[in-house]
Amino acid sequence: MARFVRTFTKRLCIILNAVIAGLFLVACVNAWLHPSKWWFFSLLGLGFPVLLIMLVCFLVFWLMLRSKWAVLSALVLLLGLANIRVFLGLHFATSFKPEKPKGALRVLTWNVHWFDEHNKKNKLRKDYRKNMIAFIKEQNADILCFQEFLELGKSFAYSNTNAIVQLNYPYYYRVIDYGQASGGRFQAGVAIFSRFPIVDTQRVLYPSTENVRAAESLIGVDVQVNGKRIRVYTTHLQSVLFQKNDYRNLEIIKSADDSMVTASRSIIKKLKKGYAARGFQADVVRNKLDSCPYPEVVCGDFNDVPNSYTYFRIKGNRQDVFVRKGSGIGRSFTAVSPTLRIDYILADKAFDVLQYNRFLVPWSDHYPVVADLKLAEE
Template sequence: MTPAFRKFTKRLFVVSNIITVLFFFLAALAAYVNPGQYWIIGVLGVGFIFFLTAVIAFLIVWLLVRSKWVWLSVAALVICWSQIYAVFGFHFLSKYEQEKQPGALRVLQWNVTSFDEVNKARKGGITYREEMMDYIAEQDADVLCFQEFFESSVPKYHDPNLAPIKNKLSYPYHYFVVDNAWWEGKLQFGVAIFSRYPIIDSSRKRFDTFTGRPGESLIKATLDVNGQRVNIYTVHLQSFLFRDKDYRNIEILKRPDDNKGKVVEAGKGILSKFRNAYKMRNVQADVVRNELDKSIYPAIITGDFNDVPNSYTYSTVRGDYQDAFVKKSSGLGRTFFFISPTLRIDYILADKRWEVVQYKRDLKPYSDHYPLVSDLILRESKPQ
């Protein structure tokens, strides 16, 4: 290698490193910048982990060649540490125990995708519904929080779910709100909370409609847990509303060399979905945060936020709450089955009056979201 070529290569590498760090900073800003105004920052935020990986790769290379440029990557990582900590779990030795500690409240969070009923026709009448019910029973949770919950009053075509969960799984208390309905209300979709403790109060905050679709909801159930009142919230925030065409566009973007001539159009379609969803979700996140701030009782919120940890949505809803995954798990914690292994978009968050005891994510293929389970204990009631 000639000196001139070596010099050119180093300069190219330095410039590439600087550009990567700049994009890394922009992606980190997604947690603080309202995507309703600067939606492209929100899009970059989705790629935060990829930019982080590139920054670490540059750091390793500079270390190997003993270059002072290593400090650029070090500085970037230090500056963005809070975002790295929100994205990545570092508790590699944590183990989940099936037996609950005395005083623990076990919460199961799951976007159940209508208990797979929407796939019934295409799968020849077969669904994962029974497997999902068996899984729920095995967890022995005290509280169940569901998004895309489905209830049917036409058992000839679709099985009902409220009665089996109440009677067979022994959850006598529930709060279910209908966000959307088909067949003159015979098929109902919404969010639901089931509890083995009495629900003494409940409320709903419905979001505005979006692209002609009924708005979804944030719901709250106030439980009497052995004489202590606690608030359980669950929410389904605005999705990107991807359809089959959009998933095909994503595949085109993943393999641009094989789809020349289609990339630009595919990119426009996906970016349009991002822009519209961000505009709605940032408003919804503000609504959720406002409701959480009103809670006078110890509070837990779960849900499908449809956004990554490095986002305005997550940082706004989380506020000063604890993320059960961050407290007790490791890795990236992907919760959405499709598109990318970096998509942790489902959460269990608790205010500081709770201690997070343990957390797990089970890689069950029954829904396009994985179920999450966490045990929490009120600090003031924890056995000494």
């Protein structure tokens, strides 16, 4: 009897290990499959961290038993190394220094979530805007890239644009993706502020699909840095557009409520549309980057995880500053899951990546990301 139990348990573990290995490989492959056709693989990619942990556990389990089945997990982990590498930062011994290295270009990207406007319905809210402006000043960045940047119209003294300009950022390019251009009380979009003169600008609008609100634009500015021209892009790719009810649905799914099937359908439908839209937007961004004649930096809220088609498509052969200098998993979105790194700074190989940091501040639903870059010596 005891022998039967041992044999059955071992075979069950082998089957489970094989299933997990297969799902892990599919989650890795999704990085190269366009989500407009292979959206289910993209959904599976969200489970990449869990699958990775389970594979590592199986590897340790088989090694402890000195079993040949350890080879299965080891081989699969080796095949998924490219995905693991962009998921996990290994520079635990490095620390971010507030002082910029000599000749460095400091870039900050942050989805500021309209500053205080999203909190106005909360009667107990604090004045986050003041804290956010003070934080931005403290970082002493040369280039600021913002998503969900709100301006309440030129006639209002409560101007976020003026507040940033007064921090010694006299040059900026801000576009209105939502709101009225002339005299409107509500103007929101992406923005880039610079301490270097902006010599040229460009904007790309993403097409709206299926009556779903489009993402914020892709914008770029050309600046002269130490006598050399570089281009900085920022963008905010398609959001899943979760509402409060969707977050409640996620809780229903987690708690296995009776209405879990209905909740799951609602969530999956929105995720499917979001993945497809971001896939096409990533193609647009990649084409712009590849045609850029200058060393470029692209940053922003991609609304997708590192093992996604969106990330790998935009990244190409560019440097992910988190991979180069970061540690841990680099979570940048505060809601839903602790594994969501969806805000990025990707730099042309013409730059040396000197420093990286992500600041765990509570004033937006995204954490700001900062990097120090330097044009490599020719």
